[in-house]
Amino acid sequence: MAGKxxxxxxLILNGLFNENPIFRLALSMCPAVGISTTLMxxxxxxxxxxxxxxxxxxxxxxxxxxxxxxxxxxxxxLVIATWVTVIDLSLSAFFPTAYKAMGIFIRxxxxxxxxxxxxxxxxAKNPLIPSFWDGIGMGLGFMFGMMTLGFxxxxxxxxxxxxxxxxxVKPLLFFILPVAGFxxxxxxxxxxxxxxxxxxxxxEKKMRG
Amino acid sequence: MKDFxxxxxxxxxxxxxxxxxxxxxxxxxxxxxxxNEYVEFKEAMYSALGYTHENPAPSxxxxxxxxxxxxxEPKKDYMGYMIPLKNGKYCFVALNFDGNFLYKKDLNxxxxxxxEESARxxxxxxxxxxxxxxxxxxxxxxxxxxxxxxxxxxxRGFAGFKTTIKVLLALEPDxxxxxxxxxxEEEDPxxxxxxxxxxxxxxxxxxxxKEITQLKVIKEPLPEEYRRILEQxxxxxxxxxxxxxxxxxxxxxxxxxxxxxxxTCVTNGIKNIVKKFAYRIKVLDKIIKDQHINAVI
Numbered sequence: 486m487a488g489k490x491x492x493x494x495x496l497i498l499n500g501l502f503n504e505n506p507i508f509r510l511a512l513s514m515c516p517a518v519g520i521s522t523t524l525m526x527x528x529x530x531x532x533x534x535x536x537x538x539x540x541x542x543x544x545x546x547x548x549x550x551x552x553x554x555x556x557x558x559x560x561x562x563l564v565i566a567t568w569v570t571v572i573d574l575s576l577s578a579f580f581p582t583a584y585k586a587m588g589i590f591i592r593x594x595x596x597x598x599x600x601x602x603x604x605x606x607x608x609a610k611n612p613l614i615p616s617f618w619d620g621i622g623m624g625l626g627f628m629f630g631m632m633t634l635g636f637x638x639x640x641x642x643x644x645x646x647x648x649x650x651x652x653x654v655k656p657l658l659f660f661i662l663p664v665a666g667f668x669x670x671x672x673x674x675x676x677x678x679x680x681x682x683x684x685x686x687x688x689e690k691k692m693r694g
Numbered sequence: 695m696k697d698f699x700x701x702x703x704x705x706x707x708x709x710x711x712x713x714x715x716x717x718x719x720x721x722x723x724x725x726x727x728x729x730n731e732y733v734e735f736k737e738a739m740y741s742a743l744g745y746t747h748e749n750p751a752p753s754x755x756x757x758x759x760x761x762x763x764x765x766x767e768p769k770k771d772y773m774g775y776m777i778p779l780k781n782g783k784y785c786f787v788a789l790n791f792d793g794n795f796l797y798k799k800d801l802n803x804x805x806x807x808x809x810e811e812s813a814r815x816x817x818x819x820x821x822x823x824x825x826x827x828x829x830x831x832x833x834x835x836x837x838x839x840x841x842x843x844x845x846x847x848x849x850r851g852f853a854g855f856k857t858t859i860k861v862l863l864a865l866e867p868d869x870x871x872x873x874x875x876x877x878x879e880e881e882d883p884x885x886x887x888x889x890x891x892x893x894x895x896x897x898x899x900x901x902x903x904k905e906i907t908q909l910k911v912i913k914e915p916l917p918e919e920y921r922r923i924l925e926q927x928x929x930x931x932x933x934x935x936x937x938x939x940x941x942x943x944x945x946x947x948x949x950x951x952x953x954x955x956x957x958t959c960v961t962n963g964i965k966n967i968v969k970k971f972a973y974r975i976k977v978l979d980k981i982i983k984d985q986h987i988n989a990v991i
Contacts, residue, residue: 522883553704555697560708567712571719578723581730589880643884658952661884 493618500622506599507630507670508677513599517634518666520590524647527635529587530594531628533572535621537594538603540568542620545608552609561604566595599627634669735849735862735877742864742873743837743845752839757847758805758991760834760978761814766827772796773831775978776814778805780988786818787985793977798985834975836991843867843991848971852963854879855886855956863964869903869972874964886956894957896924897947898964900939906968908945911958916948 491499504510507517521527544564545552552560573591576584584591594600603623608616639645642660644652659665745751761776765788774788784803788796803817811830818828835847846865851858860878865871874895881887888894893916901909916924920942923935949957982989 526883551704553697553701556701556705559705563708563712567715570716574716574719574723574727578726578730581734585734658885661882 490615493615496615496618497622497625500619500624500626501629502626502677504623505626505630505677506623507627507634508673510599510602511670511674512602513597513627514670516590516593516597517630517670518663520593521631521634521638521666521669522642522661523639523645524632524635525586526590527631527633528628529583530590531624531631533587533591534594534597534600534627535624536572537565537568538600538624538627539617539620541565541600541604542608542616543613544568545604546611546613546616549609557605557609558601561601562595564604565600569594599623630673633673634666637669637672638665738862738875738877739835739847739864742847742862742875744864744873754839755844756838758836758838759808760836760991761808762831762833762974763818763828764831765822766829767823767825774828776801776808776818777978777982777987778808778990780990784808784817785987786821787981787987789977789981793980795981795985798987834971838991845872846971846975848967849877850963850967851878852959852966854881854959855953856880856882859889859960859963861960861963861967863967865968865971869906869968871898871901871906871964871968874898881953881956886950886953888950888953889956889960891925892927893921893924894950894960896927897943900943901945903968903972905943905945906965909961909965910946911949911954911961912946913949913954917942 500506502509506512507514516530520530541561541564545561569591573588576591577588603619607619611619636646638660640652641657642655642665644650644655657665660669739757740746740751743751758778760778763774763776765772765774770790772788772790774786776784776786779785782804784801784805786799786801788798790796799821801817801821803813807813808817814830815828822828832848832850835849836843837845837847844867846867848863848865849860850863851860853859857880858878859876859881862875862877863871864873864875876890876895879887879889881889919938923930923938927935947957947961981987982991
């Protein structure tokens, strides 16, 4: 990561597109495939991940000088688990309706590879402010990915969006099942690659011209 | 080697700090969480009984809870019920599995206190022989209006396709199903998860005891007019509902598309709950009568 540091806006764009957790880094595939069955699920899990990612990134970038390098992984896991528990407890107490919908997913966040990876790659080497924006970018990228998958799968699988029936039929029931999650992820990766390919082509043309 | 103490201290401090944060969060939230759970369960109770905002429950309606325990002595197993009495306390009645009376003890615990499992355990261990081990099995909530039983509410769980499905079943005094609420399930959303939808769970409403004992799942499409009644009961008059229910409701449940196993699990689960309950409540009522227990239920 040589070169001049990225601006805050670039950090967010980086999470959304260049290093999108699901479609570019192919991390946290379990939740991507298992939970993105509806648009609402995707949104709620994305929101929870956003919180945990930002909180953990900030914590680690503040404490990075005190963490012994040999035990950094257990410490990161501990930090993530603490934040997940805090969010789990507060949601269940103060937002019972939201918790009812997303309760089972929140505890899963401890195991999400994307969060650990961002702590290791970014927060442990950067000061607080860039870590915060990187957390926001990654969280938004994850949310965007989950919502895209949720959109495709809910529309095709149940003919609905956000639980409201929009199509008169259920076109492909198969899309609700976890297997179809892989198809969707693969499809979206192809889309991302194609867009990148187009960008490269345009750039080359510009350079030549 | 010189890193060793640093690693130990570092990890210990991290653990203590995170334990402290989690502890504080727990302390701050536990009360609200308990309250939420209680409110949610209360709502499920009223909705299973068919009360809504437009049709509120009468103010004289009271709920009394009977707790069932499995007891375990070195050589024999038996069971016991905690029965609420008219004086506001509980008494404990032990009986063997054939339904014969063994012994009776008075417990010093009020109905309000008995909602906490730890308080019940304390009251029970105060009167029972120390060699007896006891395990909480389940409870029956009895809705009483003006001294008359109007409904039984049964919070129960059974195996679904993926995990345990927790339901709240409301029965009339003659074991006709009054309502069904799904409290917890983790089936596939869109497939098995549809058991939470009205068009599935309302199929159970109004099934008589005889129909329940012969209940089975059929793989046929749900008739359109029946579905409309199940989904939006309020838009129809009582006569229309009765007519359509008579036409389609029999000893069968229409399976969910793509979730036959979940549908079968729920149907069999409910069948078992009702069958067991009908037997147990008869035994319990006989004991209350024979032992002259001044029960509030």
